[in-house]
Amino acid sequence: MYEKEIAEELQRWKRKLLKRPSMVGRYTKGLQSKMNNLIPEKVHSVVTASIKNMVYATLVGSEYTTKKQPEVALSLEQREEKVFQIIKTYKRTAALEGAGTGAGGILLGMADFPLLLSIKMKFLFDVASAYGYDVRDYRERLFVLYLFQLTYAREEKRSDLIKQLEEWELKKEHLPEKEEYLATFDWKAFQLDYRDYIDLPKMLQLIPGFGAVVGAAANYRFLDLLGETAMNGYRIRWLSSLPE
Template sequence: MYEDQAREEYDRWKRKLLKRPSIAGRYTKSLQAKMNHLIPEKVHTIVTTSIKNMVHATLIGSEYTAAKQPEEGLTLREREQMIEELTKKYRKTAALEGAGTGAGGLLLGAADFPLLLSIKMKFLFDAASAYGYDVKDYRERLFVLLLFQLAFAREEKRPDLLKRLENWEEERLSLPRRKDYLDAVDWKEFQLDYRDFIDLVKMLQLIPGFGAVVGAAANYHFLDLLSETAKNGYRSRWFHGGDEEG
Protein backbone atom coordinates (compact mmCIF):
# COMPACT_ATOMS: atom_id res chain seq x y z
CA MET A 1 0.00 0.00 0.00
CA TYR A 2 1.12 3.53 -0.69
CA GLU A 3 0.40 4.52 2.88
CA ASP A 4 2.82 1.88 4.23
CA GLN A 5 5.57 3.36 2.10
CA ALA A 6 4.65 6.85 3.30
CA ARG A 7 4.86 5.73 6.93
CA GLU A 8 8.36 4.34 6.36
CA GLU A 9 9.45 7.58 4.72
CA TYR A 10 7.94 9.54 7.60
CA ASP A 11 9.88 7.50 10.16
CA ARG A 12 13.14 8.03 8.22
CA TRP A 13 12.45 11.75 8.06
CA LYS A 14 11.94 11.89 11.84
CA ARG A 15 15.24 10.09 12.47
CA LYS A 16 17.07 12.45 10.14
CA LEU A 17 15.43 15.47 11.75
CA LEU A 18 16.52 14.43 15.25
CA LYS A 19 20.02 13.28 14.28
CA ARG A 20 22.84 15.00 16.13
CA PRO A 21 24.72 17.55 14.01
CA SER A 22 27.99 16.32 12.50
CA ILE A 23 31.39 17.83 13.27
CA ALA A 24 31.17 19.65 9.95
CA GLY A 25 27.73 20.92 10.90
CA ARG A 26 28.97 22.25 14.22
CA TYR A 27 31.91 23.94 12.49
CA THR A 28 29.54 25.53 9.98
CA LYS A 29 27.42 26.87 12.82
CA SER A 30 30.50 28.40 14.46
CA LEU A 31 31.59 29.95 11.18
CA GLN A 32 28.08 31.24 10.65
CA ALA A 33 28.11 33.01 14.02
CA LYS A 34 31.35 34.75 13.11
CA MET A 35 30.06 35.80 9.71
CA ASN A 36 26.93 37.22 11.31
CA HIS A 37 29.05 40.08 12.59
CA LEU A 38 30.18 40.87 9.04
CA ILE A 39 26.69 41.24 7.63
CA PRO A 40 25.64 44.90 7.31
CA GLU A 41 23.03 45.97 9.84
CA LYS A 42 20.81 47.06 6.95
CA VAL A 43 20.60 43.43 5.79
CA HIS A 44 19.73 42.23 9.30
CA THR A 45 16.99 44.85 9.45
CA ILE A 46 15.54 43.72 6.11
CA VAL A 47 15.44 40.10 7.30
CA THR A 48 13.81 40.97 10.63
CA THR A 49 11.21 43.23 9.07
CA SER A 50 10.46 40.78 6.25
CA ILE A 51 9.80 37.88 8.61
CA LYS A 52 7.65 39.97 10.92
CA ASN A 53 5.60 41.16 7.96
CA MET A 54 5.35 37.61 6.61
CA VAL A 55 4.00 36.25 9.89
CA HIS A 56 1.41 39.01 10.14
CA ALA A 57 0.37 38.65 6.50
CA THR A 58 0.04 34.91 6.96
CA LEU A 59 -2.25 35.30 9.94
CA ILE A 60 -4.39 38.28 9.09
CA GLY A 61 -3.95 38.99 5.37
CA SER A 62 -5.68 37.63 2.30
CA GLU A 63 -2.59 37.42 0.09
CA TYR A 64 -2.10 33.71 0.65
CA THR A 65 -5.70 32.60 1.15
CA ALA A 66 -7.44 34.09 -1.87
CA ALA A 67 -8.96 31.50 -4.23
CA LYS A 68 -7.55 28.57 -2.25
CA GLN A 69 -10.04 25.74 -1.83
CA PRO A 70 -9.22 22.50 0.03
CA GLU A 71 -9.11 19.38 -2.13
CA GLU A 72 -11.70 16.84 -1.02
CA GLY A 73 -12.13 13.09 -1.48
CA LEU A 74 -8.56 12.31 -2.59
CA THR A 75 -6.29 9.50 -1.46
CA LEU A 76 -2.91 10.18 0.12
CA ARG A 77 -1.21 9.13 -3.10
CA GLU A 78 -3.26 11.59 -5.15
CA ARG A 79 -2.56 14.40 -2.72
CA GLU A 80 1.15 13.77 -2.78
CA GLN A 81 1.23 13.67 -6.54
CA MET A 82 -0.16 17.20 -6.36
CA ILE A 83 2.60 18.13 -3.90
CA GLU A 84 5.25 16.86 -6.31
CA GLU A 85 3.88 19.09 -9.06
CA LEU A 86 3.67 22.07 -6.71
CA THR A 87 7.27 21.48 -5.61
CA LYS A 88 8.53 21.46 -9.20
CA LYS A 89 6.65 24.67 -9.94
CA TYR A 90 7.76 26.61 -6.88
CA ARG A 91 11.31 25.22 -6.94
CA LYS A 92 11.78 26.61 -10.43
CA THR A 93 10.32 29.96 -9.39
CA ALA A 94 12.56 30.14 -6.31
CA ALA A 95 15.69 29.23 -8.30
CA LEU A 96 15.00 31.85 -10.96
CA GLU A 97 14.34 34.47 -8.32
CA GLY A 98 17.55 33.58 -6.46
CA ALA A 99 19.64 33.75 -9.62
CA GLY A 100 18.22 37.14 -10.55
CA THR A 101 18.76 38.75 -7.17
CA GLY A 102 22.07 36.97 -6.60
CA ALA A 103 23.51 38.49 -9.78
CA GLY A 104 22.97 41.98 -8.41
CA GLY A 105 25.20 41.83 -5.34
CA LEU A 106 24.42 43.33 -1.95
CA LEU A 107 21.23 45.30 -2.48
CA LEU A 108 19.41 42.79 -4.67
CA GLY A 109 20.74 39.95 -2.53
CA ALA A 110 19.12 41.58 0.48
CA ALA A 111 15.92 42.05 -1.52
CA ASP A 112 15.87 38.28 -2.03
CA PHE A 113 14.74 37.71 1.56
CA PRO A 114 11.17 39.03 1.33
CA LEU A 115 10.72 37.65 -2.19
CA LEU A 116 11.76 34.14 -1.20
CA LEU A 117 9.62 34.29 1.94
CA SER A 118 6.59 35.06 -0.21
CA ILE A 119 7.32 32.13 -2.52
CA LYS A 120 7.71 29.77 0.43
CA MET A 121 4.50 30.82 2.11
CA LYS A 122 2.49 30.54 -1.09
CA PHE A 123 3.87 27.03 -1.53
CA LEU A 124 2.86 26.05 2.01
CA PHE A 125 -0.66 27.38 1.57
CA ASP A 126 -1.05 25.49 -1.71
CA ALA A 127 0.26 22.36 0.03
CA ALA A 128 -2.29 22.77 2.84
CA SER A 129 -5.11 22.96 0.29
CA ALA A 130 -3.76 19.90 -1.53
CA TYR A 131 -3.98 17.92 1.70
CA GLY A 132 -7.57 19.07 2.20
CA TYR A 133 -7.17 21.79 4.82
CA ASP A 134 -8.94 25.15 4.61
CA VAL A 135 -6.36 27.90 5.04
CA LYS A 136 -9.10 30.43 5.74
CA ASP A 137 -9.20 28.82 9.20
CA TYR A 138 -6.64 30.69 11.31
CA ARG A 139 -5.65 27.45 13.02
CA GLU A 140 -4.47 26.06 9.70
CA ARG A 141 -2.42 29.21 9.21
CA LEU A 142 -0.77 28.59 12.57
CA PHE A 143 0.04 25.05 11.45
CA VAL A 144 1.61 26.46 8.27
CA LEU A 145 3.82 28.65 10.46
CA LEU A 146 4.75 25.62 12.57
CA LEU A 147 5.87 23.82 9.42
CA PHE A 148 7.91 26.83 8.37
CA GLN A 149 9.54 27.03 11.78
CA LEU A 150 10.34 23.31 11.86
CA ALA A 151 11.92 23.40 8.40
CA PHE A 152 14.42 26.05 9.44
CA ALA A 153 14.78 25.43 13.18
CA ARG A 154 18.05 25.02 15.03
CA GLU A 155 18.87 21.44 16.05
CA GLU A 156 18.06 21.94 19.72
CA LYS A 157 14.53 23.15 18.93
CA ARG A 158 13.53 20.39 16.56
CA PRO A 159 12.41 17.79 19.17
CA ASP A 160 9.90 20.19 20.75
CA LEU A 161 8.60 21.36 17.39
CA LEU A 162 8.24 17.78 16.19
CA LYS A 163 6.32 16.90 19.35
CA ARG A 164 3.96 19.83 18.68
CA LEU A 165 3.50 18.66 15.12
CA GLU A 166 2.60 15.11 16.15
CA ASN A 167 0.16 16.39 18.77
CA TRP A 168 -1.34 19.11 16.61
CA GLU A 169 -4.87 17.72 16.58
CA GLU A 170 -4.95 18.14 20.36
CA GLU A 171 -3.15 21.49 20.39
CA ARG A 172 -5.48 23.06 17.84
CA LEU A 173 -8.40 22.47 20.21
CA SER A 174 -6.75 24.62 22.88
CA LEU A 175 -5.68 27.50 20.62
CA PRO A 176 -6.70 31.02 21.70
CA ARG A 177 -9.76 32.80 20.44
CA ARG A 178 -9.45 34.22 16.96
CA LYS A 179 -8.96 37.80 18.16
CA ASP A 180 -6.10 36.69 20.44
CA TYR A 181 -4.15 34.40 18.17
CA LEU A 182 -1.55 36.98 17.12
CA ASP A 183 -0.35 37.01 20.71
CA ALA A 184 0.43 33.29 20.42
CA VAL A 185 3.09 33.84 17.73
CA ASP A 186 6.66 34.70 18.66
CA TRP A 187 7.83 36.20 15.39
CA LYS A 188 11.25 36.95 16.90
CA GLU A 189 11.89 33.23 17.17
CA PHE A 190 10.97 32.79 13.52
CA GLN A 191 13.38 35.54 12.58
CA LEU A 192 16.30 34.16 14.58
CA ASP A 193 15.90 30.56 13.42
CA TYR A 194 15.40 31.46 9.78
CA ARG A 195 18.23 33.98 9.71
CA ASP A 196 20.68 31.60 11.39
CA PHE A 197 19.72 28.80 9.00
CA ILE A 198 20.28 30.70 5.77
CA ASP A 199 22.88 33.37 6.59
CA LEU A 200 25.97 31.46 5.48
CA VAL A 201 24.82 30.70 1.95
CA LYS A 202 23.13 34.06 1.62
CA MET A 203 26.42 35.81 2.45
CA LEU A 204 27.89 34.12 -0.63
CA GLN A 205 24.87 35.22 -2.63
CA LEU A 206 25.82 38.84 -2.00
CA ILE A 207 28.99 38.43 -4.09
CA PRO A 208 28.27 39.92 -7.56
CA GLY A 209 28.35 37.33 -10.35
CA PHE A 210 29.14 34.36 -8.12
CA GLY A 211 26.01 35.19 -6.17
CA ALA A 212 23.79 34.27 -9.11
CA VAL A 213 24.94 30.63 -8.97
CA VAL A 214 24.70 30.46 -5.19
CA GLY A 215 21.30 32.19 -5.15
CA ALA A 216 19.75 29.77 -7.62
CA ALA A 217 21.16 26.66 -5.89
CA ALA A 218 20.30 27.89 -2.37
CA ASN A 219 16.71 28.78 -3.17
CA TYR A 220 16.26 25.46 -4.99
CA HIS A 221 17.51 23.63 -1.90
CA PHE A 222 15.42 25.67 0.54
CA LEU A 223 12.25 24.94 -1.41
CA ASP A 224 13.08 21.22 -1.47
CA LEU A 225 13.60 21.27 2.30
CA LEU A 226 10.32 23.08 2.86
CA SER A 227 8.49 20.62 0.59
CA GLU A 228 9.87 17.64 2.52
CA THR A 229 8.81 19.20 5.83
CA ALA A 230 5.33 20.05 4.57
CA LYS A 231 4.77 16.59 3.13
CA ASN A 232 5.78 14.85 6.34
CA GLY A 233 3.95 17.37 8.51
CA TYR A 234 0.67 16.62 6.77
CA ARG A 235 1.47 12.91 6.73
CA SER A 236 1.68 13.13 10.52
CA ARG A 237 -1.83 14.56 10.66
CA TRP A 238 -3.04 11.90 8.22
CA PHE A 239 -1.60 9.15 10.43
CA HIS A 240 -2.67 10.72 13.73
CA GLY A 241 -6.30 11.38 13.04
CA GLY A 242 -6.86 12.33 9.41
CA ASP A 243 -8.59 10.27 6.74
CA GLU A 244 -6.52 7.28 5.76
CA GLU A 245 -6.19 5.61 2.41
CA GLY A 246 -7.51 2.11 2.11
Protein backbone atom coordinates in the same frame (compact mmCIF):
# COMPACT_ATOMS: atom_id res chain seq x y z
CA MET B 1 -0.22 -0.16 1.07
CA TYR B 2 0.71 3.43 0.17
CA GLU B 3 0.04 4.62 3.74
CA LYS B 4 2.28 1.83 5.07
CA GLU B 5 5.17 2.94 2.85
CA ILE B 6 4.61 6.54 3.88
CA ALA B 7 4.62 5.61 7.57
CA GLU B 8 8.04 4.00 7.12
CA GLU B 9 9.35 7.06 5.24
CA LEU B 10 8.01 9.28 8.00
CA GLN B 11 9.92 7.38 10.68
CA ARG B 12 13.16 7.63 8.66
CA TRP B 13 12.62 11.37 8.26
CA LYS B 14 12.11 11.82 12.00
CA ARG B 15 15.30 9.89 12.80
CA LYS B 16 17.27 11.97 10.31
CA LEU B 17 15.89 15.22 11.70
CA LEU B 18 16.60 14.35 15.32
CA LYS B 19 20.07 12.84 14.99
CA ARG B 20 23.07 14.74 16.35
CA PRO B 21 24.57 17.13 13.80
CA SER B 22 27.71 15.93 12.01
CA MET B 23 31.15 17.42 12.57
CA VAL B 24 30.78 19.27 9.29
CA GLY B 25 27.43 20.63 10.45
CA ARG B 26 28.91 21.84 13.74
CA TYR B 27 31.84 23.45 11.92
CA THR B 28 29.46 25.18 9.52
CA LYS B 29 27.43 26.51 12.46
CA GLY B 30 30.56 27.99 14.02
CA LEU B 31 31.63 29.53 10.73
CA GLN B 32 28.14 30.92 10.28
CA SER B 33 28.30 32.68 13.64
CA LYS B 34 31.56 34.36 12.64
CA MET B 35 30.17 35.38 9.26
CA ASN B 36 27.12 36.91 10.91
CA ASN B 37 29.32 39.62 12.34
CA LEU B 38 30.49 40.59 8.84
CA ILE B 39 27.01 41.11 7.42
CA PRO B 40 25.92 44.77 7.29
CA GLU B 41 23.37 45.69 9.93
CA LYS B 42 21.13 47.04 7.17
CA VAL B 43 20.85 43.52 5.75
CA HIS B 44 19.96 42.10 9.17
CA SER B 45 17.28 44.78 9.51
CA VAL B 46 15.74 43.89 6.16
CA VAL B 47 15.58 40.20 7.08
CA THR B 48 14.10 40.87 10.53
CA ALA B 49 11.43 43.24 9.22
CA SER B 50 10.56 40.89 6.36
CA ILE B 51 10.04 37.93 8.68
CA LYS B 52 7.99 39.95 11.15
CA ASN B 53 5.73 41.21 8.37
CA MET B 54 5.43 37.74 6.89
CA VAL B 55 4.35 36.18 10.19
CA TYR B 56 1.70 38.86 10.71
CA ALA B 57 0.43 38.65 7.13
CA THR B 58 0.26 34.87 7.30
CA LEU B 59 -1.96 34.92 10.37
CA VAL B 60 -4.27 37.81 9.53
CA GLY B 61 -4.07 38.54 5.80
CA SER B 62 -5.50 36.99 2.68
CA GLU B 63 -2.39 37.49 0.53
CA TYR B 64 -1.50 33.82 0.38
CA THR B 65 -4.90 32.19 0.70
CA THR B 66 -6.66 30.47 -2.14
CA LYS B 67 -10.31 31.02 -2.95
CA LYS B 68 -10.72 27.42 -4.06
CA GLN B 69 -12.23 24.91 -1.66
CA PRO B 70 -9.77 22.09 -0.89
CA GLU B 71 -10.66 18.79 -2.55
CA VAL B 72 -11.87 16.27 0.02
CA ALA B 73 -12.40 13.04 -1.89
CA LEU B 74 -8.81 12.19 -2.81
CA SER B 75 -6.50 9.49 -1.50
CA LEU B 76 -3.16 10.33 0.09
CA GLU B 77 -1.36 9.03 -2.99
CA GLN B 78 -3.41 11.27 -5.29
CA ARG B 79 -2.76 14.27 -3.08
CA GLU B 80 0.97 13.66 -2.99
CA GLU B 81 1.15 13.39 -6.78
CA LYS B 82 -0.13 16.98 -6.81
CA VAL B 83 2.27 18.02 -4.06
CA PHE B 84 5.29 16.69 -5.97
CA GLN B 85 4.30 18.85 -8.92
CA ILE B 86 3.84 21.89 -6.66
CA ILE B 87 7.32 21.35 -5.19
CA LYS B 88 8.86 21.01 -8.65
CA THR B 89 7.24 24.24 -9.84
CA TYR B 90 8.18 26.29 -6.80
CA LYS B 91 11.78 25.06 -6.70
CA ARG B 92 12.20 26.28 -10.27
CA THR B 93 10.57 29.62 -9.41
CA ALA B 94 12.75 30.11 -6.32
CA ALA B 95 15.94 29.23 -8.22
CA LEU B 96 15.16 31.73 -10.97
CA GLU B 97 14.39 34.43 -8.43
CA GLY B 98 17.62 33.71 -6.54
CA ALA B 99 19.71 33.81 -9.71
CA GLY B 100 18.15 37.09 -10.80
CA THR B 101 18.62 38.90 -7.50
CA GLY B 102 22.02 37.30 -6.85
CA ALA B 103 23.37 38.62 -10.13
CA GLY B 104 22.68 42.19 -9.03
CA GLY B 105 24.93 42.33 -5.98
CA ILE B 106 24.04 43.70 -2.58
CA LEU B 107 20.99 45.82 -3.39
CA LEU B 108 19.10 43.16 -5.33
CA GLY B 109 20.44 40.55 -2.93
CA MET B 110 18.69 42.33 -0.09
CA ALA B 111 15.48 42.35 -2.14
CA ASP B 112 15.70 38.56 -2.31
CA PHE B 113 14.82 38.11 1.37
CA PRO B 114 11.19 39.31 1.24
CA LEU B 115 10.69 37.85 -2.25
CA LEU B 116 11.81 34.39 -1.18
CA LEU B 117 9.68 34.56 1.98
CA SER B 118 6.64 35.34 -0.14
CA ILE B 119 7.37 32.40 -2.44
CA LYS B 120 7.76 30.07 0.54
CA MET B 121 4.50 31.13 2.14
CA LYS B 122 2.52 30.78 -1.07
CA PHE B 123 4.13 27.38 -1.56
CA LEU B 124 3.11 26.17 1.90
CA PHE B 125 -0.45 27.38 1.44
CA ASP B 126 -0.72 25.54 -1.88
CA VAL B 127 0.63 22.36 -0.26
CA ALA B 128 -1.89 22.68 2.59
CA SER B 129 -4.71 23.00 0.11
CA ALA B 130 -3.45 19.97 -1.85
CA TYR B 131 -3.65 17.92 1.35
CA GLY B 132 -7.24 19.06 1.85
CA TYR B 133 -6.85 21.73 4.53
CA ASP B 134 -8.61 25.09 4.32
CA VAL B 135 -6.06 27.84 4.92
CA ARG B 136 -8.80 30.39 5.41
CA ASP B 137 -8.91 28.97 8.93
CA TYR B 138 -6.21 30.81 10.88
CA ARG B 139 -5.37 27.59 12.76
CA GLU B 140 -4.28 26.04 9.49
CA ARG B 141 -2.12 29.09 8.82
CA LEU B 142 -0.56 28.61 12.22
CA PHE B 143 0.22 24.98 11.35
CA VAL B 144 1.94 26.29 8.21
CA LEU B 145 4.14 28.48 10.42
CA TYR B 146 5.10 25.48 12.54
CA LEU B 147 6.17 23.66 9.36
CA PHE B 148 8.19 26.70 8.33
CA GLN B 149 9.81 26.95 11.75
CA LEU B 150 10.69 23.24 11.89
CA THR B 151 12.41 23.39 8.50
CA TYR B 152 14.96 25.92 9.73
CA ALA B 153 14.97 25.18 13.46
CA ARG B 154 18.07 24.51 15.53
CA GLU B 155 18.67 20.90 16.53
CA GLU B 156 17.60 21.41 20.14
CA LYS B 157 14.17 22.73 19.09
CA ARG B 158 13.22 20.08 16.55
CA SER B 159 11.94 17.45 18.98
CA ASP B 160 9.47 19.90 20.55
CA LEU B 161 8.27 21.12 17.16
CA ILE B 162 7.67 17.58 15.91
CA LYS B 163 5.64 16.96 19.06
CA GLN B 164 3.57 20.05 18.26
CA LEU B 165 2.76 18.57 14.83
CA GLU B 166 1.90 15.17 16.29
CA GLU B 167 -0.51 16.71 18.82
CA TRP B 168 -1.94 19.31 16.47
CA GLU B 169 -5.43 17.87 16.03
CA LEU B 170 -5.97 18.06 19.79
CA LYS B 171 -4.07 21.31 20.29
CA LYS B 172 -5.94 23.27 17.62
CA GLU B 173 -9.27 22.74 19.37
CA HIS B 174 -7.99 24.67 22.38
CA LEU B 175 -6.33 27.59 20.62
CA PRO B 176 -7.54 31.08 21.58
CA GLU B 177 -9.16 33.42 19.10
CA LYS B 178 -6.90 34.79 16.39
CA GLU B 179 -6.64 38.27 17.90
CA GLU B 180 -5.69 36.90 21.31
CA TYR B 181 -3.09 34.59 19.83
CA LEU B 182 -1.50 37.39 17.82
CA ALA B 183 -0.98 39.41 20.97
CA THR B 184 1.24 36.67 22.43
CA PHE B 185 2.99 35.38 19.28
CA ASP B 186 6.77 35.29 19.76
CA TRP B 187 7.84 36.34 16.28
CA LYS B 188 11.32 37.29 17.50
CA ALA B 189 12.27 33.72 18.41
CA PHE B 190 10.65 32.54 15.20
CA GLN B 191 12.69 34.83 12.96
CA LEU B 192 16.04 34.28 14.72
CA ASP B 193 16.19 30.60 13.76
CA TYR B 194 15.34 31.38 10.17
CA ARG B 195 17.77 34.27 9.92
CA ASP B 196 20.61 32.20 11.40
CA TYR B 197 19.88 29.35 9.03
CA ILE B 198 20.01 31.39 5.84
CA ASP B 199 22.70 33.96 6.72
CA LEU B 200 25.76 32.16 5.34
CA PRO B 201 24.51 31.29 1.83
CA LYS B 202 22.65 34.58 1.55
CA MET B 203 25.75 36.58 2.41
CA LEU B 204 27.60 34.83 -0.41
CA GLN B 205 24.69 35.70 -2.68
CA LEU B 206 25.47 39.40 -2.19
CA ILE B 207 28.77 38.99 -4.09
CA PRO B 208 28.19 40.34 -7.65
CA GLY B 209 28.38 37.66 -10.35
CA PHE B 210 29.16 34.79 -7.98
CA GLY B 211 25.94 35.58 -6.17
CA ALA B 212 23.81 34.44 -9.11
CA VAL B 213 25.07 30.86 -8.81
CA VAL B 214 24.77 30.86 -5.02
CA GLY B 215 21.31 32.46 -5.11
CA ALA B 216 19.89 29.89 -7.51
CA ALA B 217 21.38 26.91 -5.65
CA ALA B 218 20.47 28.19 -2.17
CA ASN B 219 16.86 29.01 -3.04
CA TYR B 220 16.42 25.65 -4.77
CA ARG B 221 17.73 23.87 -1.67
CA PHE B 222 15.60 25.96 0.71
CA LEU B 223 12.43 25.01 -1.18
CA ASP B 224 13.52 21.38 -1.32
CA LEU B 225 13.88 21.27 2.48
CA LEU B 226 10.61 23.12 3.00
CA GLY B 227 8.82 20.68 0.71
CA GLU B 228 10.20 17.67 2.59
CA THR B 229 9.11 19.12 5.95
CA ALA B 230 5.67 20.11 4.69
CA MET B 231 4.95 16.68 3.22
CA ASN B 232 5.99 14.88 6.38
CA GLY B 233 4.09 17.32 8.59
CA TYR B 234 0.86 16.64 6.72
CA ARG B 235 1.64 12.92 6.61
CA ILE B 236 1.71 12.98 10.41
CA ARG B 237 -1.79 14.46 10.45
CA TRP B 238 -3.10 12.12 7.76
CA LEU B 239 -1.82 8.94 9.40
CA SER B 240 -3.02 10.01 12.86
CA SER B 241 -6.55 10.36 11.46
CA LEU B 242 -6.66 6.76 10.19
CA PRO B 243 -8.61 4.19 12.23
CA GLU B 244 -6.51 1.92 14.41
